Amino acid sequence: MSIQVLLADDQALVRGALAALLSLEHDIEVVAEVGRGDEVLEQVRAKGVDVALLDIEMPGMSGIDTAALLREQAPTCRSLVVTTFGRAGYLRRALEAGASGFVVKDTPAGELAEAVRRVHAGLRVVDPTLATESLLDGASPLTDREREVLAEALSGAPVATIAARVHLSAGTVRNHLSSAIGKTGTTNRVEAARLAHDNGWL
Amino acid sequence: MSIQVLLADDQALVRGALAALLSLEHDIEVVAEVGRGDEVLEQVRAKGVDVALLDIEMPGMSGIDTAALLREQAPTCRSLVVTTFGRAGYLRRALEAGASGFVVKDTPAGELAEAVRRVHAGLRVVDPTLATESLLDGASPLTDREREVLAEALSGAPVATIAARVHLSAGTVRNHLSSAIGKTGTTNRVEAARLAHDNGWL
DNA sequence: ACCTCCCCATGACACCTGTCACCCCCTCCC
DNA sequence: GGGAGGGGGTGACAGGTGTCATGGGGAGGT
Numbered sequence: 001m002s003i004q005v006l007l008a009d010d011q012a013l014v015r016g017a018l019a020a021l022l023s024l025e026h027d028i029e030v031v032a033e034v035g036r037g038d039e040v041l042e043q044v045r046a047k048g049v050d051v052a053l054l055d056i057e058m059p060g061m062s063g064i065d066t067a068a069l070l071r072e073q074a075p076t077c078r079s080l081v082v083t084t085f086g087r088a089g090y091l092r093r094a095l096e097a098g099a100s101g102f103v104v105k106d107t108p109a110g111e112l113a114e115a116v117r118r119v120h121a122g123l124r125v126v127d128p129t130l131a132t133e134s135l136l137d138g139a140s141p142l143t144d145r146e147r148e149v150l151a152e153a154l155s156g157a158p159v160a161t162i163a164a165r166v167h168l169s170a171g172t173v174r175n176h177l178s179s180a181i182g183k184t185g186t187t188n189r190v191e192a193a194r195l196a197h198d199n200g201w202l
Numbered sequence: 203m204s205i206q207v208l209l210a211d212d213q214a215l216v217r218g219a220l221a222a223l224l225s226l227e228h229d230i231e232v233v234a235e236v237g238r239g240d241e242v243l244e245q246v247r248a249k250g251v252d253v254a255l256l257d258i259e260m261p262g263m264s265g266i267d268t269a270a271l272l273r274e275q276a277p278t279c280r281s282l283v284v285t286t287f288g289r290a291g292y293l294r295r296a297l298e299a300g301a302s303g304f305v306v307k308d309t310p311a312g313e314l315a316e317a318v319r320r321v322h323a324g325l326r327v328v329d330p331t332l333a334t335e336s337l338l339d340g341a342s343p344l345t346d347r348e349r350e351v352l353a354e355a356l357s358g359a360p361v362a363t364i365a366a367r368v369h370l371s372a373g374t375v376r377n378h379l380s381s382a383i384g385k386t387g388t389t390n391r392v393e394a395a396r397l398a399h400d401n402g403w404l
Numbered sequence: 405a406c407c408t409c410c411c412c413a414t415g416a417c418a419c420c421t422g423t424c425a426c427c428c429c430c431t432c433c434c
Numbered sequence: 435g436g437g438a439g440g441g442g443g444t445g446a447c448a449g450g451t452g453t454c455a456t457g458g459g460g461a462g463g464t
Contacts, residue, residue, distance in 0.1 A: 016311020017219030109218020156392025190358025
């Protein structure tokens with residue numbers, strides 16, 4: 001019995017290309033493709049998927065949240081997160097969410113099939129270049145509120161707008177921003193938001 | 203004689219997957235793969251490439267600049283730009299640079315081979331969803347200086363830092379920023395920079 | 405009970421930003 | 435020649451921003 005695989009990626013071309021790549025392997029069969037995170041569970045149940053390849057940045061539901069959902073609702077299906085960005089915090093959050101593997105998109109193509117087999121066998125697969133870096137500084141120093149406020153600041157909105165969106169006073173928002181700026185070692189909210197985003201903290 | 207194709211994309215996994223996808227076609231042969239824009243020309247000359255698939259965001263040299271280089275240095279090789287982002291300005295700039303085609307990565311996988319064939323036949327291939335939108339408002343309203351200053355502002359640097367980097371007085375930088383904010387209909391530099399970036403103006 | 409940490413909030417202060425008026429230069433074009 | 439437009443610059447002003455001191459409240463650990 002070959003390994004039943006689901007592909008979740010918002011870019012149809014990448015999805016189709018990965019399907020072609022994996023279909024070259026005799027022991028792997030791509031049985032489902034979806035472009036949104038919130039369509040994964042339904043397909044996993046319907047097709048009896050063994051391994052779900054999840055992109056992180058998808059409409060509907062992120063790959064990380066999807067992995068957590070699968071762990072609860074479909075524990076026989078293992079998750080392999082395949083993402084564009086090798087952000088330290090992503091790996092940590094993916095593993096915490098119950099993903100069995102984490103592969104960056106610039107790994108050699110030949111290794112993907114091997115990663116799928118390992119995950120299916122119950123092993124963990126972690127991109128080696130990230131493993132060391134991540135577990136050291138991957139933890140976010142930000143509190144929940146700081147994270148929330150920074151995420152809003154990413155778009156460049158002024159304090160008043162942010163305050164309205166998170167239902168806080170303008171002064172409190174500025175305090176959170178100031179705290180986040182201090183923790184990230186930056187000099188203003190924009191730099192802080194970028195750094196936090198690049199580290200996968202948002 | 204089958205069509206000789208080169209793949210240029212900084213993500214090895216995507217590159218390998220696209221190679222697998224295109225290799226399913228009997229009349230297409232992937233003869234070269236590179237991960238950097240500045241390695242394309244060399245490979246095109248060495249392998250006698252007919253069609254170069256170029257990602258835009260690559261280290262070394264952007265896909266757009268690479269297309270322009272190929273037009274000059276290897277006019278028998280046609281360029282097909284394949285990119286993640288459907289930004290209006292990208293299409294316009296790609297076509298101005300001499301690319302024969304422009305495809306977004308979330309087009310159906312099956313259409314890629316057809317796009318390659320059309321480009322090879324000397325036809326233009328343009329993503330239909332972008333064609334209308336792009337040629338209307340794809341032109342940037344920004345002057346060179348405004349573009350330059352906005353690009354620096356993208357990182358969140360304060361005016362003093364930007365002024366030092368572009369060798370202008372702080373006041374002039376603020377004037378350019380103010381002008382750019384006005385033209386983009388935004389309220390501050392961060393929003394203006396994001397909008398300009400998303401439209402491919404930077 | 406006590407300490408620590410996070411959360412919410414206010415007021416004050418220095419500084420940064422966005423805008424405007426006004427000046428200069430140069431180039432292109434009618 | 436004159437006008438339009440881009441570029442570079444200055445000074446001034448209102449308002450936004452970052453920091454700090456100082457409150458109060460609650461959850462968790464010792």
